[in-house]
Amino acid sequence: MNEEKVIIAGFGGQGVMLMGQILSHAATVADLNTTWIPSYGPETRGGTANCAVTIGEERINSPVVSVPDSLIIMNQPSLDKFQKKLKKGGILIANKSQISDAVYRDDIEVYEVDANKQALEIGNLRVANMVMLGAYIAVTGVFSKDDMFAVFEKIFTGRKSELIDLNKKALEAGIRAVGK
Amino acid sequence: MNAKTVYEPTKGLVERDFHYCPGCTHGIIHKLVAEVLVEKGLLEKAVAVASVGCSVFSYEYFNCDAHQAPHGRAPAVATGIKRVRPDSAVFTYQGDGDLASIGTAEIVHAAHRGENITVIFVNNAIYGMTGGQMAPTTLLGQKTSTSPFGRDKTLTGEPLRISEMLATIPGAAYLERVSVHDPKHIRKAKKAIEKAFDVQMNKQGFSMIEFISTCPVNWGMNPMDSIAWAKENMIPYYPLKVFKDKTDGDNDE
Amino acid sequence: MAKVLMKGNEAMALAAIEGGCDAFFGYPITPQNEIPEYLSRHMEERGRVFVQAESEVAAINMVYGAAGAGARVLTSSSSPGIALKQEGISYIAGSELPCVIINVMRGGPGLGGIQPSQADYRQITKGGGNGDYHLLAFAPENLQETVNIIKESFALADYYRNPVMIAVDGLLGQMMEPVDLEAAPKTEVPPEKAWAADGNSDRKGGRNVITSIHLDPLELEKHNRKLQKKYDEMVAKEQRYEMIETADADIVFVAYGSMARIARSAVKTLREEGIKVGMIRPITIWPFPEKAFDELPASVKSLLTLEMSLGQMHEDVRAANNGRFELDFYGRTGGVVPEPEEIIDHVKRMLEKEGSS
Numbered sequence: 001m002n003e004e005k006v007i008i009a010g011f012g013g014q015g016v017m018l019m020g021q022i023l024s025h026a027a028t029v030a031d032l033n034t035t036w037i038p039s040y041g042p043e044t045r046g047g048t049a050n051c052a053v054t055i056g057e058e059r060i061n062s063p064v065v066s067v068p069d070s071l072i073i074m075n076q077p078s079l080d081k082f083q084k085k086l087k088k089g090g091i092l093i094a095n096k097s098q099i100s101d102a103v104y105r106d107d108i109e110v111y112e113v114d115a116n117k118q119a120l121e122i123g124n125l126r127v128a129n130m131v132m133l134g135a136y137i138a139v140t141g142v143f144s145k146d147d148m149f150a151v152f153e154k155i156f157t158g159r160k161s162e163l164i165d166l167n168k169k170a171l172e173a174g175i176r177a178v179g180k
Numbered sequence: 181m182n183a184k185t186v187y188e189p190t191k192g193l194v195e196r197d198f199h200y201c202p203g204c205t206h207g208i209i210h211k212l213v214a215e216v217l218v219e220k221g222l223l224e225k226a227v228a229v230a231s232v233g234c235s236v237f238s239y240e241y242f243n244c245d246a247h248q249a250p251h252g253r254a255p256a257v258a259t260g261i262k263r264v265r266p267d268s269a270v271f272t273y274q275g276d277g278d279l280a281s282i283g284t285a286e287i288v289h290a291a292h293r294g295e296n297i298t299v300i301f302v303n304n305a306i307y308g309m310t311g312g313q314m315a316p317t318t319l320l321g322q323k324t325s326t327s328p329f330g331r332d333k334t335l336t337g338e339p340l341r342i343s344e345m346l347a348t349i350p351g352a353a354y355l356e357r358v359s360v361h362d363p364k365h366i367r368k369a370k371k372a373i374e375k376a377f378d379v380q381m382n383k384q385g386f387s388m389i390e391f392i393s394t395c396p397v398n399w400g401m402n403p404m405d406s407i408a409w410a411k412e413n414m415i416p417y418y419p420l421k422v423f424k425d426k427t428d429g430d431n432d433e
Numbered sequence: 434m435a436k437v438l439m440k441g442n443e444a445m446a447l448a449a450i451e452g453g454c455d456a457f458f459g460y461p462i463t464p465q466n467e468i469p470e471y472l473s474r475h476m477e478e479r480g481r482v483f484v485q486a487e488s489e490v491a492a493i494n495m496v497y498g499a500a501g502a503g504a505r506v507l508t509s510s511s512s513p514g515i516a517l518k519q520e521g522i523s524y525i526a527g528s529e530l531p532c533v534i535i536n537v538m539r540g541g542p543g544l545g546g547i548q549p550s551q552a553d554y555r556q557i558t559k560g561g562g563n564g565d566y567h568l569l570a571f572a573p574e575n576l577q578e579t580v581n582i583i584k585e586s587f588a589l590a591d592y593y594r595n596p597v598m599i600a601v602d603g604l605l606g607q608m609m610e611p612v613d614l615e616a617a618p619k620t621e622v623p624p625e626k627a628w629a630a631d632g633n634s635d636r637k638g639g640r641n642v643i644t645s646i647h648l649d650p651l652e653l654e655k656h657n658r659k660l661q662k663k664y665d666e667m668v669a670k671e672q673r674y675e676m677i678e679t680a681d682a683d684i685v686f687v688a689y690g691s692m693a694r695i696a697r698s699a700v701k702t703l704r705e706e707g708i709k710v711g712m713i714r715p716i717t718i719w720p721f722p723e724k725a726f727d728e729l730p731a732s733v734k735s736l737l738t739l740e741m742s743l744g745q746m747h748e749d750v751r752a753a754n755n756g757r758f759e760l761d762f763y764g765r766t767g768g769v770v771p772e773p774e775e776i777i778d779h780v781k782r783m784l785e786k787e788g789s790s
């Protein structure tokens with residue numbers, strides 16, 4: 001595979017960090033190289049949060065992602081902040097439920113997902129992040145649905161294992177939402 | 181000849197002359213601590229933590245392992261030793277400049293954590309080694325090289341009573357203030373030290389014995405007068421008593 | 434063992450456990466809090482010592498006591514906290530005790546910020562505390578290298594009876610990357626510490642005393658010369674560095690830690706464009722790897738120091754270069770992590786200037 005660099009951004013509390021970590025976990029399981037870097041500090045408490053994930057077969061140099069191949073955007077402020085960084089022809093997955101002013105560049109590939117609505121239909125708003133992650137893997141083909149399911153089994157342990165089914169459903173909803 | 185030994189130096193002290201000034205009570209206090217270590221069979225497992233001040237070289241005298249600590253930090257150094265060697269007998273030996281001023285955070289929190297260490301706190305109401313400056317423990321009106329007109333509470337506060345302060349801390353298991361100005365009090369002081377080490381070895385928590393001491397050179401007195409001055413001026417402000425004894429069962433918060 | 438995805442701070446904490454760390458003493462400060470958090474759980478589970486001290490000052494003095502008692506001891510902090518620890522670090526070096534200190538650097542001076550920085554370079558390499566002493570200081574660039582060095586550092590500290598500092602920045606502390614803890618060197622059994630003041634004075638050889646005081650100037654000078662011998666040995670034996678595509682390079686970067694990693698991306702991109710750049714990557718920042726500069730071919734045109742500070746290491750680059758090549762510097766500071774493109778742009782400006790002169 002070519003090196004994949006993705007920035008995931010949203011409000012603190014939308015599960016942005018976890019989305020990135022799941023991608024890096026999947027890469028580790030697949031014996032690929034990966035880095036995950038978060039924004040940290042006060043800004044993550046109630047403000048905007050973002051993380052950058054790089055996945056590749058070759059050694060990863062800078063973990064800092066200046067020109068992402070893909071963006072997963074969970075809200076309007078993140079769209080305003082990161083859209084301009086996306087590479088030409090890059091992929092943007094946008095959470096339509098949190099974007100009021102959807103003005104997109106015309107040199108990128110945009111997929112809108114009504115992630116909050118989908119998550120509520122499944123029964124929990126908190127899995128909107130997994131809906132978005134489902135859309136992302138479906139569009140990019142970086143990982144398969146089963147790769148993601150394997151990570152869920154690995155990281156949701158103990159009391160959190162109750163969450164596996166919910167997250168699987170959300171991921172599948174995201175995959176369907178982009179018509180895959 | 182059929183002589184009977186009635187007195188000999190304690191094996192708890194290295195055979196050498198003290199560097200302390202005539203009339204200073206460090207010598208008596210060193211001897212009491214050393215005797216207790218020997219009598220309780222603790223000398224071989226003891227680690228003395230020396231502080232900064234006149235007693236910086238106390239490790240030259242105590243005949244056991246020793247560790248010299250930065251100014252005020254002896255309780256932290258002692259914490260490090262005791263935590264990794266919990267069967268050892270760890271004590272700090274600190275003056276009032278060290279413990280009551282720069283080292284207040286370390287002494288408060290060693291007590292607060294209930295560290296199983298013993299603190300020997302020697303309070304002579306002045307900085308000795310640096311040349312007689314005012315300490316937090318200096319009495320009101322007392323003249324020192326940095327309170328030349330006598331300590332004035334409006335400018336420098338009132339003398340800090342450490343034992344009373346530490347008595348409010350739950351982790352402190354045994355706190356007593358003693359004096360060595362006469363033989364009766366010296367015997368009482370030794371009993372206090374014994375108690376403190378018992379508390380430590382029984383893992384009952386933090387123990388400290390505060391000694392009322394003298395500084396004839398920096399007080400500007402001869403040894404006899406300084407003993408009298410300590411008795412007449414310090415003890416009324418710093419009363420001799422047990423401030424905390426969690427081993428008696430009813431002083432336990 | 435397969436690789437495990439771990440957060441930098443947690444991987445460092447686990448590496449310390451695997452390296453045989455007996456005791457940890459620390460105080461909370463961002464961005465290294467996951468180190469004590471991880472250790473508070475995992476040291477206790479293993480029956481080892483964890484203490485959250487009342488201050489950085491107390492923490493380093495607990496390290497001083499425990500190291501003096503012969504234990505393998507760790508503390509961790511971040512820049513302003515490391516500043517507070519300098520008193521104890523100087524005593525530990527002066528008393529010739531081993532310990533490991535992790536510094537997850539953030540911006541300064543003063544309270545500064547909490548974002549990644551390399552502005553502690555001088556604090557780490559030029560003393561920090563009082564007196565003629567040095568720390569053996571490593572500045573790894575990724576998590577695998579970091580855990581390998583941490584595991585090894587306890588043995589190095591024991592060998593030299595000197596503090597070892599692991600200097601990373603907030604980026605390495607906060608990022609996640611797969612690490613293989615078994616790929617790291619096997620942990621050596623600690624040597625017997627016959628000098629330890631551990632409450633065992635019926636040992637052969639009598640009682641032990643740990644101290645840093647020597648009031649007689651001649652005696653203190655003798656002690657200093659003894660310490661200096663160790664530092665000379667470190668300079669001879671411990672300079673670690675990586676030469677990256679320097680053989681035919683016109684411009685050679687000098688960068689360490691996260692900055693080196695970012696600069697690697699710039700090297701790759703510039704090489705793809707036919708611009709011949711390479712890099713010296715110091716892995717030890719003390720001793721500074723002067724040997725690397727001797728290995729540079731005469732065909733090099735200039736050196737470009739890259740730092741997340743305003744040129745602290747550049748002073749050592751200047752000394753090591755000793756007038757041989759042209760020097761240039763690019764740095765960001767205050768917690769700003771540069772992007773590879775900034776380095777690329779800077780190199781292109783250098784080439785334009787050269788072309789026009």
